Amino acid sequence: MSVETARRNRRAASAAVAIEGLTKTYGEVRAVDGVSLTVERGEVVGLLGPNGAGKTTLIKCALGLLVPTAGAIRVGEVDVRSDTARAYREVSAMLEGARNVYWRLTVRENVRFFAGLQGIDPRTRRETHADLIASLGLAEQADTPVVDLSRGMKQKTALACTLARETPVVFLDEPTLGLDVEASLGLRQRIRRLADEEGRTIVLSSHDMDVVQEVCDRVVVLNDGRVVANGSVDDLVGAFRARAYRVTVSADLPLAARERLERAHRVERWSRTASGLRFEVTLDDAAAFYALVDDLRETDVDLVSVTAVEPDLEDAFLQLTDRVDR
Numbered sequence: 507m508s509v510e511t512a513r514r515n516r517r518a519a520s521a522a523v524a525i526e527g528l529t530k531t532y533g534e535v536r537a538v539d540g541v542s543l544t545v546e547r548g549e550v551v552g553l554l555g556p557n558g559a560g561k562t563t564l565i566k567c568a569l570g571l572l573v574p575t576a577g578a579i580r581v582g583e584v585d586v587r588s589d590t591a592r593a594y595r596e597v598s599a600m601l602e603g604a605r606n607v608y609w610r611l612t613v614r615e616n617v618r619f620f621a622g623l624q625g626i627d628p629r630t631r632r633e634t635h636a637d638l639i640a641s642l643g644l645a646e647q648a649d650t651p652v653v654d655l656s657r658g659m660k661q662k663t664a665l666a667c668t669l670a671r672e673t674p675v676v677f678l679d680e681p682t683l684g685l686d687v688e689a690s691l692g693l694r695q696r697i698r699r700l701a702d703e704e705g706r707t708i709v710l711s712s713h714d715m716d717v718v719q720e721v722c723d724r725v726v727v728l729n730d731g732r733v734v735a736n737g738s739v740d741d742l743v744g745a746f747r748a749r750a751y752r753v754t755v756s757a758d759l760p761l762a763a764r765e766r767l768e769r770a771h772r773v774e775r776w777s778r779t780a781s782g783l784r785f786e787v788t789l790d791d792a793a794a795f796y797a798l799v800d801d802l803r804e805t806d807v808d809l810v811s812v813t814a815v816e817p818d819l820e821d822a823f824l825q826l827t828d829r830v831d832r
């Protein structure tokens with residue numbers, strides 16, 4: 507065994523979630539294609555990817571709800587494939603579209619019920635449950651039967667029930683989708699507290715980059731079933747830093763000149779300003795910049811300013827999954 511393999515095995519052994527070579531196919535479709543991933547205890551990891559990238563399939567495999575075509579998954583000490591029942595005690599999840607709460611029970615009764623399923627005596631959690639319900643903006647509805655709640659409130663109830671199980675690992679599939687601003691904020695704070703104060707591990711999938719950028723320690727980007735990036739938000743954003751620039755020139759350019767620039771450079775987003783014209787350009791190195799300056803010299807306009815466009819997680823994500831217009 508190589509030193510690197512031994513080190514990886516040691517790391518995986520202490521991890522909250524360890525996925526090794528996971529593949530899941532549906533007929534011809536390779537929904538998840540050889541994914542290896544470890545999540546440390548107390549980490550908040552964001553799972554990103556365009557529609558159909560394989561996020562939900564990966565989560566369902568990790569929960570033991572789908573049988574993988576190949577690969578191994580451990581949650582804590584438990585092998586999910588061989589001991590699904592035990593894995594269920596280690597991990598809770600809220601899946602997109604699945605809002606499995608009891609509609610005839612009130613919000614509070616549901617929360618107490620799901621805590622009880624985990625072997626927690628709800629009488630010892632009165633304050634914790636009230637706090638959980640309030641943090642999701644359901645304080646006023648705590649004693650209302652779920653059947654009488656709006657769709658968003660039902661979702662919040664499902665979230666509260668998921669968190670009330672107090673499992674070491676929590677998977678959340680699109681948790682903020684359809685939540686109002688206040689509840690989304692409450693949930694973000696709750697997630698950070700669960701990780702920071704209670705050492706619980708959260709894996710969340712989301713299309714909302716702001717949520718991911720704000721709460722996640724690390725981001726894993728899936729594309730066509732494969733991991734295309736795995737790093738901290740800062741690392742991912744940093745990898746794309748200072749490649750996009752906003753250029754302002756002193757006057758408008760005729761269409762033919764603009765088209766010439768577009769053919770020679772990665773120029774986009776033209777806009778007129780009070781004193782001239784602005785556009786954005788992606789420049790990989792200094793040579794690309796000098797080439798642009800040379801081409802601008804052949805027009806009648808002067809270069810007024812060049813400023814770096816600070817990218818965010820969304821820019822990094824679009825580049826990684828090739829969803830940008832070049």
Ligand SMILES: Nc1ncnc2c1ncn2[C@@H]1O[C@H](COP(=O)(O)OP(=O)(O)OP(=O)(O)O)[C@@H](O)[C@H]1O
Pocket residue numbers: 532535536537555556557558559560561562563564
């Ligand atoms: N039950 C199924 N039968 C056949 N194909 C499926 C099934 N479930 C998912 N797929 C396919 O597997 C791929 C991955 O789907 P998955 O739902 O895991 O993606 P996702 O990243 O969660 O997408 P989204 O962001 O849209 O929720 C897609 O091509 C999808 O069409």
